[in-house]
Amino acid sequence: MKVEGSDERREQLDRLVKAVLKSPKYRNVCEDLIKNIGMRELSKQKNFKQAVKSTKNKLHQVGGAYFIKRPDYGNWLEELRNIPKTECEDLFLEKCTEIMDYHYSTKERLKVLDQFYSSIFSMLPPIRSIMDIACGFNPLSIPRMPVSDGVRYYAYDVYHDLTDFLNGFLKMIGVEGYAETRDVIQNPPAIHTDLAFILYSIPCLEQIDKSAGKKILESINANFIVVSYPVKTLGGRVKDMREFYQAQFNRLIDGKLWDTERLNFSTEMVFIIWK
Numbered sequence: 245m246k247v248e249g250s251d252e253r254r255e256q257l258d259r260l261v262k263a264v265l266k267s268p269k270y271r272n273v274c275e276d277l278i279k280n281i282g283m284r285e286l287s288k289q290k291n292f293k294q295a296v297k298s299t300k301n302k303l304h305q306v307g308g309a310y311f312i313k314r315p316d317y318g319n320w321l322e323e324l325r326n327i328p329k330t331e332c333e334d335l336f337l338e339k340c341t342e343i344m345d346y347h348y349s350t351k352e353r354l355k356v357l358d359q360f361y362s363s364i365f366s367m368l369p370p371i372r373s374i375m376d377i378a379c380g381f382n383p384l385s386i387p388r389m390p391v392s393d394g395v396r397y398y399a400y401d402v403y404h405d406l407t408d409f410l411n412g413f414l415k416m417i418g419v420e421g422y423a424e425t426r427d428v429i430q431n432p433p434a435i436h437t438d439l440a441f442i443l444y445s446i447p448c449l450e451q452i453d454k455s456a457g458k459k460i461l462e463s464i465n466a467n468f469i470v471v472s473y474p475v476k477t478l479g480g481r482v483k484d485m486r487e488f489y490q491a492q493f494n495r496l497i498d499g500k501l502w503d504t505e506r507l508n509f510s511t512e513m514v515f516i517i518w519k
Contacts, residue, residue, distance in 0.1 A: 253283075257286065260285075260292070265278070269300075270300060270308075272405040272406070274427050276426070276427035280429065280453075282299045285298045285302070302451065305451055307448070310348040310349060312345070312348060315405070317406070317408070320343055321412045321413070324413070327339060336387070337388065341354060343381060346381065349381075352511040357388055358388060359509070361385065368468055371395065373397075374397050374439045375397075375400070375439075375466060376398070377441065377442045377445055378402070378428060378449065379399040380443075380444075383397060383410050383413065383423065386414075386419060394420075398433065398437065399423040400424055400428055407424055410423035429452060429460070432459070437465070437466045440469045441470050442460065442464075442472075443470070443472040446460070446473070447492075458496050468516060468518060469519060472515070473493070497517070503517070
């Protein structure tokens with residue numbers, strides 16, 4: 245679809261964003277991300293209707309496909325608040341686990357969750373601040389992470405309702421920090437932290453921008469970065485996944501004077517970067 249003139253381009257893009265946000269499935273998506281994808285689709289597709297459709301499809305591929313069931317954020321917060329954590333810590337963790345089961349990446353990680361974080365943090369100095377890029381439900385793992393009570397946590401995702409829920413959760417567990425809706429490709433966080441998590445996210449982000457992984461690794465201001473890749477597709481295929489993502493990661497860090505370490509889990513492949 246060829247759009248002449250900057251004013252007409254902006255008008256078409258505004259129309260596209262409004263059209264996407266009208267859909268209940270996408271009304272909570274970060275507008276900056278819709279614009280990022282929409283600009284590309286308007287230039288590629290034959291007409292406006294097709295550009296809207298392909299933008300929605302791309303949003304599903306990079307985010308929506310990972311939700312196994314429809315989230316129920318309001319009820320979840322209420323249920324968590326009603327558990328007296330000091331007396332029923334196991335019940336609180338059990339509810340967090342139940343919620344994490346609604347998102348593909350954390351559902352997979354639940355199988356090895358304690359081993360996952362104990363292995364990673366055992367290789368690092370004491371961590372006092374963490375940023376979580378394209379976080380999904382991963383912040384619900386904070387009570388299971390071997391970190392100090394004073395850790396600060398900054399989480400970023402593209403869904404307003406998810407980040408609202410996570411802000412309520414962080415406040416509930418007494419962790420300083422925030423969750424923020426952000427298109428991390430166009431606007432990576434500027435804060436500095438000891439550690440950054442980029443779990444499962446790079447393959448998704450590179451469906452929007454093939455250089456997204458490289459851009460984010462270079463721009464993230466953290467002493468250590470933990471990157472992970474899935475070892476099977478959403479459909480369950482596992483053929484050559486570890487080799488494929490090892491090669492992708494090697495390309496991302498080519499020429500960088502960074503030390504790295506690989507950890508293998510049954511559910512995903514992890515790289516720790518000493519930046």
